[in-house]
Amino acid sequence: MLTEEKQIYIGLLLTAIILAVILFFFLLSFIKQFRLNRRLQHEKMLAEIVALENERKRMAADLHDEIGAVISGIKFLISSAKYGTPAAQRNIETAVKHIDALLSRIREISYNLDPVILHRKGLLIALTELFEDLNNTGKIKILFNYQIDEPALRHDKLIHLYRIIREIINNSMKHAGASYINIALKEVKNKYEIHISDDGIGFDVRTVHKNLQGTGLRNILSRVEILKATLQIESEPGAGVKYILKIPSFFYEEKPHH
């Protein structure tokens, strides 16, 4: 038998070793489950957003190709109708105007659902056209600066970047009441950086971050996660908002189709 002191030491050591092994396994298992859970959540979110984009594309195609074509046909029929009385002529002209407005609105909705120009001409041109349209409304002034070539982002990732920028602009116009927005795109150390700032009412970042349910910010953050990007938001009530989005280089795989 060992001395009493040695017995205690060895006993403690044995117990500690076994408990340490169990604790170590617990931590390993916890980290494994945590990573698995994160991956599953990411996959679920990705699947939801991809399904949403596919559904938008389908709706845009249906609107443009089916409803738009039928309304164009109706417009042609009405335009070619023979005028009877001056009142009937006026009615026909009014109906044609309404149909033109309707067709224009359908094109707009269809474009919002699936910005074809993004796939055909790239992000920079799509954004330039979007900002021109918004500037033309006279409600807002958007200044767009870029010192880069067309971002060589993967085709399926471009739509997320486009939606993030649109959602931020939408938030600035709708919720912040901004009258001026500055957008800059640049490439810094193999990362695309997008800086967006507005002169709106701003918000308390912590409060908004705590209560993300149903806000456009939640949608933005989901897409930021898909892009494995980082989004920095700086704001204070009454001081406008500044967003800095940084996209890592591992999505630079292929040039978008022109």
Added chain:
Amino acid sequence: MHTYLLTDLFSYSIAIAGVMALFKFKNSPSEFRPFILLIWFGLLNEVISTVMDYVVVCNAVNSNIYVLAEYFFILWFFKNMETASVKAFYIMLAAGMMVWCLDNLVLHTLQTTNSLFRIFSGLVIVFLSVEYLNLLFFSRVHHLACNSGFLICTAFIIFFSYKAVFEVYFVLRHFWSDAFYINIFHVLVYVNIFTNLIFAFAMLCLPKKNKFILVYS
């Protein structure tokens, strides 16, 4: 003699869960069946141990066989709970049987209480329980305290962690005095009662079997 009887009596605390299992077996989901069989088998082993103690004054043979059966039932339970895949189940079972044979047939005999397999099985069961608990934590299950899987695995971790430590001390049996071993055995008895009470509560919380209705019947 009095302590011995009391210890013997305490070991029958498994009977509470065993009796409850009689009422629960029919309506319990199939994944919990190995656990119920484990409880009944544990109770049967206690009866055999009592008889063996009085007849041949040693219950080592049935205990050595019981620990292998216990290991099998618990592995089967974890396979049903999807903590261990079918492949992992067979690998762990084969490894367990090899360690059991090595411990009880090669290194020692069935007539002695052997610790090697008990340490191995104890650690495997604790690891599987930890894995299941972590799985449960991330699956956002409500009312964990009334979740049978959670209760069973918690009880497994408490009992088998202590059992692994206890058996390691028994491997080094010449290091300490007899009084020390008697004391740590008494602690094991109380840990066993506590575990059996958790098993009884888990039996109460056992979910009911899913009922399926065929729409065309």
